[in-house]
Amino acid sequence: MMTCRRVRPIVAALALLCGPASGVRAQDLNDYPTSARAEYVFGCMKANGETRQSIEQCSCSIDVIATILPYERYVTAETVLSMSQVRSTLGAEFRSSEQATSAVNDLRRAQAEAEVRCF
Numbered sequence: 001m002m003t004c005r006r007v008r009p010i011v012a013a014l015a016l017l018c019g020p021a022s023g024v025r026a027q028d029l030n031d032y033p034t035s036a037r038a039e040y041v042f043g044c045m046k047a048n049g050e051t052r053q054s055i056e057q058c059s060c061s062i063d064v065i066a067t068i069l070p071y072e073r074y075v076t077a078e079t080v081l082s083m084s085q086v087r088s089t090l091g092a093e094f095r096s097s098e099q100a101t102s103a104v105n106d107l108r109r110a111q112a113e114a115e116v117r118c119f
Helices: 002-021 034-049 054-070 071-083 089-096 099-119
Strands: none
Touching: 034 054, 034 071, 054 071, 054 089, 071 089, 071 099, 089 099
């Protein structure tokens, strides 16, 4: 009985220490604001036809992306894509940065998975 009382706090402490270290998945956070999801769906529908079916597919698509990619990484990738279109030295930096390329590649992989699942 005495051993059990000593073990519980140790187990609880280990759970707290190991929890964050094990990695938090994007799907656990559900951190995409409604406005970001809506913006994605509107853009997706423009590209895929403005039909009831495209609403379903595009909504599914952003939901899949949100389970794969944390919102902060999504914003980074969207910013890079937007800024890389600027014709200046600033735009060139966004096009050539390894971190920028990595963020965009993460988004592209998430979009590819969403394409497979939803379309």
